[in-house]
Amino acid sequence: MNAEFIEALDQLEREKGISKDVLLEAIEAALISGYKRNFHSAQNVRVDMNRHSGQIRVFARKNVVEEVLDPRLEISLDSAKEINPTYQLDDIVEIEVTPADFGRIAAQTAKQVVTQRIREAERSIIYRDFIDREEDIVTGVVQRADARYYYVDLGRVEAILPHNEVMPNERFKHNDRVKAFITKVEKSTKGPQISLSRTHPGLLRRLFELEVPEIFDGTVQIRSVAREAGYRSKVAVHSIDENVDPVGACVGHKGVRVQTIVNELGGEKIDIVRWSEDLSEWIASSLSPSKVTSVTVFEEEKMARVIVPDHQLSLAIGKEGQNARLAAKLTNWKIDIKSESEADEVTDELEVPTKEEELAPSIEQEDQE
Known part of the structure; x- marks a missing residue:
């Protein structure tokens, strides 16, 4: 190890953002393991790497005791005072035990540690970039x-x-x-x-944000998205500026904005509908392109009964129920769709008197007689 190695660590710190001190601490920890493994040592050691020259020294750390039981970990008070008269019981004495050929092991270990830390740092940087x-x-x-x-x-x-x-x-x-x-x-x-x-509703939302400046700057808001990827989607939009038409902004001049998104999604049909605070209007709008005659909302059941013209029933339900299904996803409400004639039949049934009701007047007349 030499000064060039330290300069290389400085360069890594600048280019990769890996702290030089963190690297040196990791190298020192790895060198302790390397020393014990290669020299079959069980003693307590410390590795010191000079931050400027790169010189490496190994020190055995021994506890000062009255009676030595394990010479690898302990040293007598008399022996410690020979090294330095100021040592007392329970002090820690450090004795250099750097092996002659430790430089080769140190270089190999340092290379492995640095390579590993670079890889970890790069992974961490990539993770931080993509988690955002x-x-x-x-x-x-x-x-x-x-x-x-x-x-x-x-x-x-x-x-x-x-x-x-x-x-x-x-x-x-x-x-x-x-x-x-x-x-x-x-x-x-x-x-x-x-x-x-490629199927997540968020993809459609982000594509609109990229394609429609009014959505990007917040003038037009996407309130809800329902999607059956590859087939059909519904997007509910609302404008916070009454002078900006949210549907028109998303469609674009001659439909160019929405067509760009349709092309990106391989021809997936996209219905852009107007969101409303009025629940009846919102549910009616969600069934676009079909026309709606009336909407009755049942708050407790979170269900709406929608009446549509007879000729609009198949359009409101959609192929295999797709339009109704997407409208329910978009609004998060159950939607029961009926044609006007079906609704009239239900009303007529309610108005037809029951058998008991038909008999009631005659029974009353008999009582009067």
């Missing part, structure tokens, strides 16, 4: 795939994109660029593990 980007969008390159995952290169780290987090119509090949949503960042023994998704 959780629930954000990243773009990477697909490197390989197996039965469970696509492995996506994000530059300094490789992320995993599970096959069940990819839209049904998507298949990626080697070197394909992919934009995905970071769902989770975790520490592991091999460094940070980053999980991605």
